[in-house]
Amino acid sequence: MEIICLxxxxxxxxxYRAMQVASLYNIDCIIDDGLLIYKGRVVAGVSAKKEKTKMAAVKRAIFYEDEHRRQVKEKLNELNIDRILILATSLNMVEHITEALNLPNKYEVINIxxxxxxxxxxxxxRQRLKEGKHVIPVPVFEIKRSFSGYFIDSIKNIIVRDNKKQNVEKTIVRPTFSYLGKFTVSETxxxxxxxxxxxxxxxALKVDTIKLxxxxxxxxxxxxxxxKGLCTLNKLAETVIKKIKEEFEHITGINIINIRFIYKDLKLR
Structure with missing residues (x-):
């Protein structure tokens, strides 16, 4: 297996640069901050950006915990890949990761x-220090369930792979160990x-009660x-649910798993 380290x-x-390097070296698999990313999807691991302290984040990023390490090793064996990109802050960190995951200790190094x-x-x-922004090299839909209640945004870039232009989306989050991280919105x-x-x-619908x-x-x-009155309820509910998910998640950053309408009463006009 060939290891390339950024x-x-x-x-x-x-x-931010991970997908560019992966494209240049024709790499499908990235290890970044505790996550195993394969072809733009999170396939195993837990993000260090979810940890509440910097020390916990470091441990997560080097696969310090047994269960975390086991899960990622199993997925790597299952994928049977021949090339991996590892993102790290130092060669020492790379050594910790390769040792934890039983990866070869020979690697090519690219400095940022x-x-x-x-x-x-x-x-x-500046964005990290002043705004607390961290990038995860996967699309928002891949990660938003894991980061419900965090400030989330996205950025898109075009990369060239196999002589074809591809739109690549990356997610921006503010972890709990940055000065702007997880926030609380009251039920009311x-x-x-x-x-x-x-x-x-x-x-046509009057809200009586909402349960969370x-x-x-x-x-x-x-x-x-x-x-209130006669209407096509299924179609109406589908439209309103779509609107709630779009606007509510944009306003609050909280992921809605599902929405159900319960019809209590019918009032004919």
Whole structure:
């Protein structure tokens, strides 16, 4: 197995450049901050960016915990890949990762300074220090369930692979160990936002009660409504649910696992 390492200090833009390097070396598999990423999908691991302290994040990134290490090793064996890109802050970190995952200890090293300008590195550092932004080289939909309740954004770039242009999306998060990380939205505010969206979208539904089931990956929502007049309920509910998910997740960063409408009453006009 061939190992390529992208080395750079924390906040210098390694994760931002990961897909570019992977494309250049025709690599499908990336190890970054505790995650095993294969063809743009998270296939194993837990992100160090979810940890509450920097020390816990470091341990997660070098696969210090037995179960985390076992899960990623099993997936690597299953994939049977011949080339991996490892993102790390130092050669010492690379050695910890390769030892933990039983990977070869011979590797090619690329320094972030070799592929990014001083200005680009300074911009990345400024975004990390002043805004607490961290990049994960996967699309938002791959990671948002794991980061429900965090500030999440996305960036898109074009890379060339096999002489074809590809749009690549990366996710930006603010972890709990940055000064802007996970935040809390009260249940009252959540219910008010959902109720407002429902009654703004249609006057055929009156919200009576909203019940929430909080889970680590997000919330499940049950909306009890009174139906006012005759309408095609299934189609209406589908439209309103789509609107709630789009707007609520954009406003709060909280992932909605599912939404159910429960019809309590029917009032004919």
């Amino acid at each position: 080395i750079g200090k924390s906040g210098t833009g390694k994760s 300074e070799d592929i990014s300008t001083k200005e680009e590195i300074e911009t990345a550092r 505010v959540i219910k008010n936002i959902i109720s407002y969206i429902v009654e703004r979208e249609t006057d 089931d909080n889970r680590e990956e997000g919330i499940e929502v049950a909306i009890y409504v009174t139906v």
